[in-house]
Amino acid sequence: MSVCRRAAITANSSLAKVASIPTPFSKSPIPFLPPPKHVKFDYGVQVALTRQRAKSFSPFLSTPTNMSVIAGFQGGQQVRYAHTDVCKYPNFDYYRRDSTRDPTKSQSETEVDRKMVSYLVVGVGLSVFAVGAKQLVRATVNFLNPSKAVLAVSKLEVDLASIPEGKNAVFKWREKPLFIRHRTDAEVDSVASVSLEELRDPETDQDRVKDPKFLVLLGICTHLGCVPISHAGEYGGYYCPCHGSHYDASGRIRKGPAPLNLEVPPYSISDSGVLVVG
Structure with missing residues (x-):
């Protein structure tokens, strides 16, 4: 028209x-x-x-x-009833979203379609931010961790043949005292016959050693961090002179204020009889 x-x-x-x-x-x-x-x-x-x-x-x-x-x-x-200077009215439908071109639809009917792109952009942005934050935290934590060279030095190798039977050797591992005890058959039988009901921190001797003849412990009392004395105390294992904690030959607490057994560090024993701690 x-x-x-x-x-x-x-x-x-x-x-x-x-x-x-x-x-x-x-x-x-x-x-x-x-x-x-x-x-x-x-x-x-x-x-x-x-x-x-x-x-x-x-x-x-x-x-x-x-x-x-x-x-x-x-x-x-x-009142001017006619415009003769306008030949064609502009149409801006090209710049509008498809969900807003229909004038018969209300705002609530097109809300999901109009906001879907915004939700998608926000979701993708949050995902990228989470991945970036994860990488940043990982890089920061890895920077604070000891390097491979430090970890290599932190390993300790001990020839078990150099420790006589019945003796307790003391080493330094990661700035901590390390006990390696070559137990006798009597000590092995004694700690193996103890009932778990008698222990404050129940743990069998088989769970604490990889070779029944050798016991590997950190020489730090679980009460306040003192260094116990070997072959002392009422149970013939270790005795802490600071507050009187008694441990047996398996490093388990038997008497005194210490709440837990002596800690067993991660270690392995090779076929050649070399013990590697760390």
Whole structure:
């Protein structure tokens, strides 16, 4: 539909509204009905009819070429019914989302579709941030951990054949005292026959040693960190002179304030009889 034809229809409908206003000289509105919809529109005929109808209520309108409508009780307001300088209205649907192009849908109906992209972008951003934070924390923790060279030096190798039976050898491992005890058969049988019900920290001797003849312990009392004395105490194992904790030949607490058994460090024994701690 052309702009001029659309303007004529607009003017005709506006005049119909104005024509229905009651006049001061008559209580009934000016009889004016728009043409039926099935009548074919003729621009020239409609312009002539419009001019003729405008003359019938000239007290309320100026000349037909400069028509006005009554605004309130004081005076008229100029209205322009046609625009001849606009040929095509701009259409911005190309820049709108598909979910917002339908004017018949409410905001609540398109909310999920409109926010889906935002949710996706935020989710991907949070995932990337989490992965980056994880790598940063891992790099920081690995930086604080000892290097491979330090860990290599922290290992201790001991030839078990160099420790006589019945003796307790003391070494330094990672700035801590390390006890390696070559037990006799009597000591092995003695600690193996102890019931778990008698122990404060129940643990069998088989769980604490890899070779029944050799016991490997950290020489630090579990009470306050003192260094126990070997082959001492009421149970023939270790005795802490600081507060009187007694351990048996398996390093298990039997009497005194210590709450736990002596710690067993990670170690392995090779087929050649070399013990590697760490």
